[in-house]
Amino acid sequence: MASHLPPLLLIGCGQMGGALFRAWEQNSLAPSVVIDRHKDSIAAPHSLVRSIDEIPKKFAPDAIILAVKPGKAAETIITLVKKRPDLLANAPVIISVMAGCTTTSLTSAFANAITGVTPAVVRAMPNTPSAVGRGMTGLFADTDVGAEKKELSDLLFSAAGTTVWVDEEDQINALTAISGSGPAYVFLLAELLEKAAIEQGLPQQAARLLARKTLTGAGELLDQMPEDAAQLRRNVTSPGGTTAAAIEILNAPENWPASVSEAVAAAVRRARELAA
């Protein structure tokens, strides 16, 4: 089968890098190299190495994906460029999925390591549902990044779900708080629903099934139905019925409306702090 996706160098294959790689390898990814210290193996035709030192000679990726923790970004870039400047020879697009690492900081980390080379940097903020092709990724690139590199970035993240581009870099912080972190909010709701089900006397296994299937079923409706979320909610809410009794509590201004806004604002603040 012809490769649908070009060869990549993936640096960091933890929760996020691993979720993306899983999607990419299911989308006929050309032979790629993954740097990871924890995995035992990776399926052929891809190669698993433990460090930048072990990247095969003559490997020429079209994209280098940085998926380490933000605090490791600078040292990783400096090591990469010092040890393997040849990897930049074909001008691969550098795609960072790291929260709070600005294009300016990434570009200067490359520039500090090797003068005269200004790589094309794209910021991507994916989420872990990418592992099952249901990711939501926001992307940003400065105006000097060419259309071809943006298209390649879009192709990669489209293979893991849906993409949206933003025009201003600061919008990546808002997007991080909504879709990057968002799966965790949904998982928390699953935990709380399961706990509430047990409190109401349901057996643990049934409680878990009810919570999970309710969230995934409702998510599927959101995905497939044209109605907005408010209408889908009204469709469940009979006047004077059980749902109305619950929604009256959850949707009181000081409850979910306030909590969700405060939580998202806290995540945006944290993303900006990381970027400072």
Ligand SMILES: NC(=O)C1=CN([C@@H]2O[C@H](COP(=O)(O)OP(=O)(O)OC[C@H]3O[C@@H](n4cnc5c(N)ncnc54)[C@H](OP(=O)(O)O)[C@@H]3O)[C@@H](O)[C@H]2O)C=CC1
């Ligand atoms: N988790 C998520 O849902 C999302 C995460 N992100 C971003 O993705 C990035 C990674 O997060 P996440 O996947 O959660 O973190 P993880 O800790 O799960 O993964 C990071 C991986 O990078 C490895 N690593 C660190 N330094 C190097 C190096 N020099 N070479 C190769 N591998 C290295 C780490 O190994 P070791 O533990 O040995 O250091 C670890 O396995 C972060 O910057 C985060 O902001 C973005 C969107 C969503």
Ligand SMILES: O=C(O)[C@@H]1CCC=N1
């Ligand atoms: O929590 C974090 O910082 C990362 C970014 C978005 C999701 N996880």
